[in-house]
Amino acid sequence: MATEQRKREEEADLCGARCIHLDRVARAREESVGPDLLERLARTFGVLADPTRLALVMALTGGEMCVCDLAAFLGVSPSAVSHQLARLRDLALVRRRRDGQMLYYSLDDDHVADLLTTGLAHMKE
Amino acid sequence: MATEQRKREEEADLCGARCIHLDRVARAREESVGPDLLERLARTFGVLADPTRLALVMALTGGEMCVCDLAAFLGVSPSAVSHQLARLRDLALVRRRRDGQMLYYSLDDDHVADLLTTGLAHMKE
């Protein structure tokens, strides 16, 4: 970790920029989160970066739905929806409940809906 | 718009799923946002979907920084940072202020920081 920071400082001299405010760069480093958390957070936002999948998540804010409901709503194949749901599950954005042959999906917690409302609030300005 | 919904309903019969809860699908449609807004929102999350660019935005939560500061902090070329900042500007996530030859970037509003904190809160569970 410390070696990586050193490496970055050296590269700073090589990349042609010489106007660096060392204090601000240092503070940004102190406040920065670890690479693993950063990676996971980026993938979480990445899940919301597709219109189809975003519509899927927004639909679930109204309550649980099964895979075929979502496929009908989105106008895509159940297979595509299942792939997308697997990504959402992998990042713990949704959870599922089995009832017979069907699986009902819902949002994992309130944070997910919060992200949508905050994002929408930013649009309206 | 109405024709598009009809099309989706027809496709629902073709894609092999027959367990549809029409009421839930209908409600999801009523509550859904327009495709343009959906597209823009998806691109907004997409901007936050890259670890490097996410680190960039998080750095700006601590105050404004110029391009070379960010390049040094991230360990990438000023060119790459500039490309990324262009995307962030395009979606109004950041704004810039010129002072002489340098451009200082900062977050556009509090929503951006809110997205980060909500996302991080979701990680810690």
Next chain:
DNA sequence: TCAATATCTGCATACCTATTCATATATAAA
């Protein structure tokens, strides 16, 4: 006006991802 610095942008490439198809798994009913 000319040179230097900081930033921007078009192009090319390597990587990532969304979808479809085919197939596998799981549950229910006959």
Next chain:
DNA sequence: TTTATATATGAATAGGTATGCAGATATTGA
């Protein structure tokens, strides 16, 4: 146990994207 339905998953492909490089633009100062 066989069949049908609902969902999951691996592989392949097409489209999107992050990056670096080269050149362009903007501001400053001589």
